[in-house]
């Protein structure tokens with residue numbers, strides 16, 4: 001399919017999500033019109049200030065504040081308290097996880113695995129606060145359906161240094177991209193060992209990973225893209241269709257379609273599919289959520305081969321290339337909060353699982369020419 005059809009208004013819930021209600025625009029359905037991104041969302045003017053970006057100390061203070069003030073049992077813990085064999089970052093910082101909810105299925109929410117991609121932290125803190133305090137039916141359903149494991153700052157060292165990677169403390173000062181460090185011959189950095197072991201304790205049903213990308217224009221229209229929907233093993237690619245009989249391939253598409261439809265009504269949000277190099281789908285096995293989908297077993301910690309599907313959100317703009325406008329901060333965080341909330345509620349109600357996976361093709365994207373794999377590019381007709 002090459003045309004974008006107007007998605008039907010499939011919202012069947014009568015209660016608006018609290019987070020969504022505060023930012024709803026007057027137009028009830030703007031899905032068929034191209035969304036016009038605010039000029040400051042994100043800023044192309046290189047006026048990035050990192051002064052207001054959440055620091056590690058801010059994170060710890062905010063987590064403790066949320067734990068104290070939550071009505072519904074938010075537990076803040078470190079991996080040292082959990083008891084993983086490796087429990088701190090390369091530079092010795094505690095690694096934090098917050099849990100909330102009493103549901104039978106675990107959900108893994110992580111942000112800022114790339115230290116210069118800050119808003120995953122703030123977005124997850126905002127969602128955690130809602131999970132801990134919001135008594136509305138949607139949030140109650142989420143707590144009853146799931147137990148959430150929220151990792152707002154996967155990479156505290158890189159966050160403090162405002163760099164993508166973590167820096168090994170073995171004398172080499174080698175920089176390690178933590179999102180290429182789960183896999184055979186990997187687990188070089190302490191953070192990878194620590195969070196991998198925790199993942200094998202949690203065995204989540206699904207995961208969401210929040211990132212940033214550079215500035216991006218929508219293929220065909222040239223409109224500013226504010227949020228791209230992605231995953232590191234591409235639907236229809238060389239890997240994902242072969243996992244779990246194609247179940248994750250289907251669910252990934254359904255998750256993207258659901259978020260796309262639900263957020264299309266917000267005029268300041270313009271989404272597309274995440275691609276790299278203009279027209280390539282990403283298909284890397286060493287990404288954290290890739291390894292989750294593959295059910296990777298490291299050191300015999302995952303003998304049963306647990307695996308889970310996942311998607312990621314890519315907010316446009318990051319602190320390193322000077323493209324993160326201050327005025328865009330609130331909007332960038334809120335689009336993540338909305339996307340996450342809609343996804344979680346849609347999963348809990350079963351709406352996501354009923355989406356037409358074939359409509360994934362309708363989410364704006366450049367014609368796919370190939371797949372960016374760990375070993376280079378392979379053509380789309382593999």
Ligand SMILES: [Zn+2]
Nearest residue numbers: 114117211212
């Ligand atoms: Zn990233």
